[in-house]
Amino acid sequence: MNPRKLALLFVLGSVLVPVSQAQIKHIEMRVEGMT
Amino acid sequence: MKQHLGRQSGVQKVDVSLIDGKVEVTPKEDGQIDPAQLLKAVHDSGVSVAEMEVTARGKIVKDADGNLALQASPGQSFAIAPNDLLKTVEPLADSPAVVTLRGELYRKPAGKKKAAASAPLKLLILEVQKKE
Secondary structure, eight states: OOHHHHHHHHHHHHHHHHHHTOEEEEEEEEEESOO | OHHHHHTSTTEEEEEEETTTTEEEEEEOTTOOOOHHHHHHHHHHTTOEEEEEEEEEEEEEEEOTTSOEEEEEETTEEEEEOOSHHHHHHGGGTTSSOOEEEEEEEEEOOTTOSSOOTTOOOEEEEEEEEEEO
16 A cells, blocks of 8 residues: 555544544433432 | 333343432443433422432533533533533543543532423532542
């Protein structure tokens, strides 16, 4: 593969992968009035 | 309430502790879960939420007004309330760095018996767990 294409893929990958891995991992609530 | 929460999109598991009034929600693998929707679901089941904490991984971004927010997914971001810990992540704004934060997303206003279900959610950082 063309080295320029490879470099572009690497740059895009390093930017896009962290965003796709972004997420909410855990939610905790304290509630009142629960029976 | 547990069933009501379990039906919300993105929810994998709900654990309720009646003793200390704690509700733990485990999101599905994709993490596509809406805390505001959960808050409303709890409200709709007749229970009041005193506080909500989240652990989220995402990028620090700046909105149009220059305020910082945590982008937890491409279509979901939470405005960050100013505190000392905000300063530690401020330099990462609009960079490709990813952070894992634990923070308070909602707290029932003092003196109110019932809080509004649609209160604006702002993330008050309690702990910066990881910077990548």
